[in-house]
Amino acid sequence: MTVTHPLLDLAPLTAAHFASIERRVAALLSTEQDVVITQGEALLPLEGCIRSGARAGSTALNVVTGPYGQTFGNWLRDCGATVVDLEVPFHTAVTAAQVEQALAAHPEIDFVSLVHAEAATGNTNPVAEIGEVVRAHGALFYLDAVASIGAEPVLPDAWGVDMCIIGAQKAMGGPAGVSAVSVSARAWERFAANPAAPRRSYLSLLDWKERWIDGGRKALLHAPAQLEMLALEACVERIEAEGLDALMARHASAAAATRAGALALGGGLEPFVYEAKDAAPVATTLRVPAGVDASALVAKALAADPSLPLIAGGGALAGEMIRVNHYGVDATPGAVQSSLAALGAALGEAGRAVDLEGARRAVTEAWAV
Amino acid sequence: MTVTHPLLDLAPLTAAHFASIERRVAALLSTEQDVVITQGEALLPLEGCIRSGARAGSTALNVVTGPYGQTFGNWLRDCGATVVDLEVPFHTAVTAAQVEQALAAHPEIDFVSLVHAEAATGNTNPVAEIGEVVRAHGALFYLDAVASIGAEPVLPDAWGVDMCIIGAQKAMGGPAGVSAVSVSARAWERFAANPAAPRRSYLSLLDWKERWIDGGRKALLHAPAQLEMLALEACVERIEAEGLDALMARHASAAAATRAGALALGGGLEPFVYEAKDAAPVATTLRVPAGVDASALVAKALAADPSLPLIAGGGALAGEMIRVNHYGVDATPGAVQSSLAALGAALGEAGRAVDLEGARRAVTEAWAV
Structure with a gap:
């Protein structure tokens, strides 16, 4: 019954x-x-x-x-x-x-x-x-x-x-x-x-x-x-x-790789947190260049793949900040690579010069595990 | 990974x-x-x-x-x-x-x-x-x-x-x-x-x-x-x-059947709530006869089948009250029959005269669905 x-x-x-x-x-x-x-x-x-x-x-x-x-x-x-x-x-x-x-x-x-x-x-x-x-x-x-x-x-x-x-x-x-x-x-x-x-x-x-x-x-x-x-x-x-240590290492690698990849990608993206030692291992925040709206850029990147762990900053930061949430199942080289590739493509469409291949290499090199 | x-x-x-x-x-x-x-x-x-x-x-x-x-x-x-x-x-x-x-x-x-x-x-x-x-x-x-x-x-x-x-x-x-x-x-x-x-x-x-x-x-x-x-x-x-009506009917039947079955079982068990109209359809409480401890009786019944929805009353009622929780997946003739059979067997072992077959019939007859 x-x-x-x-x-x-x-x-x-x-x-x-x-x-x-x-x-x-x-x-x-x-x-x-x-x-x-x-x-x-x-x-x-x-x-x-x-x-x-x-x-x-x-x-x-x-x-x-x-x-x-x-x-x-x-x-x-x-x-x-x-x-x-x-x-x-x-x-x-x-x-x-x-x-x-x-x-x-x-x-x-x-x-x-x-x-x-x-x-x-x-x-x-x-x-x-x-x-x-x-x-x-x-x-x-x-x-x-x-x-x-x-x-x-x-x-x-x-x-x-x-x-x-x-x-x-x-x-x-x-x-x-x-x-x-x-x-x-x-x-x-x-x-x-x-x-x-x-x-x-x-x-x-x-x-x-x-x-x-x-x-x-x-x-x-x-x-x-x-x-x-x-x-x-x-x-x-x-x-x-x-292993807790392995899990933490994955997150540290994801943060380091996202940061390095974003810098190599160029197009005006910059780490929001100035120093790497102050950056959280769960999420990397990025500042968009002047003239680019972070929410619109994220929306474009997500249109290509809605499963990417990307989100615009909250509240007043929605226009200028992108968050790459590389935590849990997204603390992987694949999630980081795909996120940066999607952001790079969206920046490229917006007329910004980006180095997709350089970003890809930087992520791979920075991934310590 | x-x-x-x-x-x-x-x-x-x-x-x-x-x-x-x-x-x-x-x-x-x-x-x-x-x-x-x-x-x-x-x-x-x-x-x-x-x-x-x-x-x-x-x-x-x-x-x-x-x-x-x-x-x-x-x-x-x-x-x-x-x-x-x-x-x-x-x-x-x-x-x-x-x-x-x-x-x-x-x-x-x-x-x-x-x-x-x-x-x-x-x-x-x-x-x-x-x-x-x-x-x-x-x-x-x-x-x-x-x-x-x-x-x-x-x-x-x-x-x-x-x-x-x-x-x-x-x-x-x-x-x-x-x-x-x-x-x-x-x-x-x-x-x-x-x-x-x-x-x-x-x-x-x-x-x-x-x-x-x-x-x-x-x-x-x-x-x-x-x-x-x-x-x-x-x-x-x-x-x-x-169907919500069917679900409610199952619970009403479970309450009516438990009450009727307990009365037919005898052995000194009595509905704790005096009038059937005041009895909740989710659980039937029963009063044990003087000289029988409700907690001990429930423990004996559960020893035979730990999955039965039986529990002694809380706090001061632990000695005198048994609850048959016939709700959700336990609002079925099978759960009610098994609960009363186990209580009857435990009462029988305690030297009380019980009518197991009468209880079984009463449950079946009272089950309206």
């Missing part, structure tokens, strides 16, 4: 199975901290950590190197915290010295929020060095590692990160509907001491601590998003099979 | 696809109200609606016919609302007259929360009649229809429900990681007028209204839980193929 379907009528996901997936995610982060897999997009733990860790009376240093930093600032203000925004141009990364200076100017800062890699702007920040500075100051350190996990090292314990939030949908090549966060002991203490921290709420991390972790991971708070959990497990299994 | 997996590397879910799934869910509810598919378990919209619609200064009538009513009362109090709890024994349903009386005693009530069917206690409430009373009073009407959708009619427009929350994981036989809510125009107005309503938050329904619905359902707020969305679509497709 009831027709089965591959996505329906699965056996229930047990608490033991759920816990085993958490352990494997913790291993990806090389962390001994508590890891909680959260049942929603990464915005859920990103928001949950700020609403738990920040409060009226807090002063937060909010590093803004892209649009997510702006979102975090809004949440921090919403919690009643005083926010010190440290904004750096989107074409670069923040430095540990800049963070140190801001902390010195505001000794009352007790919370630092940072985005590791920004897919939207294509930069990545030196978290290890920043972590040392934040640790010396004593503030709680909040890190959005959604776009870096799987693409470059993410080491909350070694770096002194107190809340490290990840999602599976970018470099991990996994599902979008679950996410995870590692929480340090001192972050839990701060959460517990915050009377406004979400409790008995879908946003609450303390609920998961008290009912799931402290209870020995025996009873789930509610029916988990089973399919997303199974997909997360499959994704982690695939990473274990490839 | 990258191994594909059935749950990974899917093409992105477009906004148009997302919107088409919303339309099909709206059709299941026969509603013209705005339907929002929420990216999490049903607790997400259940909580989101209360935090949006209730506030300091509100007075809420909270009907408690099971454990979820208690959860809602806590949320309402957390929002600063004054809460009038209307508790009825778990072996019965609330009546429209009781609701009318409570509203008359507290004319200031501006919010009414109700659970339609309670899987945990096995009762179901007469929402159509209650809706008339609530509408006459003018309060906002909040309904948890998670355990009723697919098993019995759920008609927010006809009943005057302002927030009707559903999940797919019970009678619909679908995924657990997405849920949906229909929101009336006056509920949106109340949300918008509430300065404490969640905004720029994973819990926010207003975010979905302003950025998704009012924008013509063109831009999603974040990457949706794609697998759960595809599973929801498959689940709705399957319901459309079977």
